[in-house]
Amino acid sequence: MKMAQLSSASGVPVATIKYYLREGLLQPGQRSGPNQSLYGPEHLRRLRVIRGLLDVGGLSVAAAHQVIDAIDSDLGLAHTFDIAQRTVSPQLERTALAPDALAQVDDVLDGWLVSPDNPGRLAAARVLQTFRELGQPDLSGWVPAYAAAALAVADADLDEIDARADRESKTEMVVIGTVLGDALFAALRRAAQEHVTAERYAAPPAP
Structure with a gap:
């Protein structure tokens, strides 16, 4: 799905998704053109994790980054x-x-x-x-x-x-x-x- 579709499915504004991408909270999508990327179910799931950590858990972006890095580590x-x-x-x-x-x-x-x-x-x-x-x-x-x-x-x-x-x-x-x-x-x-x-x-x- 394109970013607009990811935004619609997750309820997260496009500008916020771009911010999460810049901060490294959300992994990049698959490049499909010069300024286009495609996103899958894993991106939708990760967005929901991020929102849970920030909105319900009350973490800062920096703290959320640390715990997400722990999820992605071995x-x-x-x-x-x-x-x-x-x-x-x-x-x-x-x-x-x-x-x-x-x-x-x-x-x-x-x-x-x-x-x-x-x-x-x-x-x-x-x-x-x-x-x-x-x-x-x-x-x-x-x-x-x-x-x-x-x-x-x-x-x-x-x-x-x-x-x-x-x-x-x-x-x-x-x-x-x-x-x-x-x-x-x-x-x-x-x-x-x-x-x-x-x-x-x-x-x-x-x-």
């Missing part, structure tokens, strides 16, 4: 996961975090195979540090419950990846699932909060 899934996590996570330095906050996270993650500079470990320590600064130091029941939920979500993530048939689709799911999974979990948390609140604190029925 890296193993573990390495691809690492790239995806670090791309979508805040860049934190261990030295900027309170040692007691890191120790509290490590107590919760005891037995987990997590590297010292894992972005989730560092981000969790920053959250706990902030809670302490706000006068909320005792989270002994809340944080372990979150950790247990996170393990269940991680199992679901990997089950979904394992269900994919080939490496390309597995890698794509690693990247997209990492980005959009964050958005999905936050959305479901909001719905669950309303549900549990209604169950616990619902006003009594009118007489």
Whole structure:
């Protein structure tokens, strides 16, 4: 299909497609003339991936470029996961975090195979540090419950990846699932909060 047809099928304006091509987010089409290229289903699929990363995942173009490069690479899934996590996570330095906050996270993650500079470990320590600064130091029941939920979500993530048939689709799911999974979990948390609140604190029925 020509670019105008690709634009119509994807809902992405031609000018935006040209921008993605210039930025290397979208691979070039097959040349069919001096100023003409043809595009296939793979371009339509990639456009949908790009829009998901940018519009729903909230990534910058530079960050989307990094994760798309990971999809197109021949890296193993573990390495691809690492790239995806670090791309979508805040860049934190261990030295900027309170040692007691890191120790509290490590107590919760005891037995987990997590590297010292894992972005989730560092981000969790920053959250706990902030809670302490706000006068909320005792989270002994809340944080372990979150950790247990996170393990269940991680199992679901990997089950979904394992269900994919080939490496390309597995890698794509690693990247997209990492980005959009964050958005999905936050959305479901909001719905669950309303549900549990209604169950616990619902006003009594009118007489």
